[in-house]
Amino acid sequence: QVQLVESGGGLVQAGGSLRLSCAASGSIGSINFMAWYRQAPGKQRELVALITSGGNTNYADSVKGRFTISRANAQNTVYLQMNSLKPEDTAVYYCNAHSGIRAYWGQGTQVTVSS
Numbered sequence: 001q002v003q004l005v006e007s008g009g010g011l012v013q014a015g016g017s018l019r020l021s022c023a024a025s026g027s028i029g030s031i032n033f034m035a036w037y038r039q040a041p042g043k044q045r046e047l048v049a050l051i052t053s054g055g056n057t058n059y060a061d062s063v064k065g066r067f068t069i070s071r072a073n074a075q076n077t078v079y080l081q082m083n084s085l086k087p088e089d090t091a092v093y094y095c096n097a098h099s100g101i102r103a104y105w106g107q108g109t110q111v112t113v114s115s
Contacts, residue, residue, distance in 0.1 A: 034096065049063065090113050
């Protein structure tokens, strides 16, 4: 079975940094792109950052200049470096991977930014 295992979440004060990681394992096949989403309390899940197999990236306007997504293809691993964190970044962050027509999700990791 396919698993996306996330790590790196936690509690940090505003202005601090965290680095999230997500490793895909199992019979996932060739991954076309990987992404990070987040869902804050009472809000819809939103796309934070995406990286394609070709290395192209896209970011939500709210995180541009602060977050960086990267990928280690050999390990099917994606990272999200989060700098200059703000309280509004508080959310559960979910790893997402697309392979062909299939999409896979991680279990989510909590990021809490205090002011």
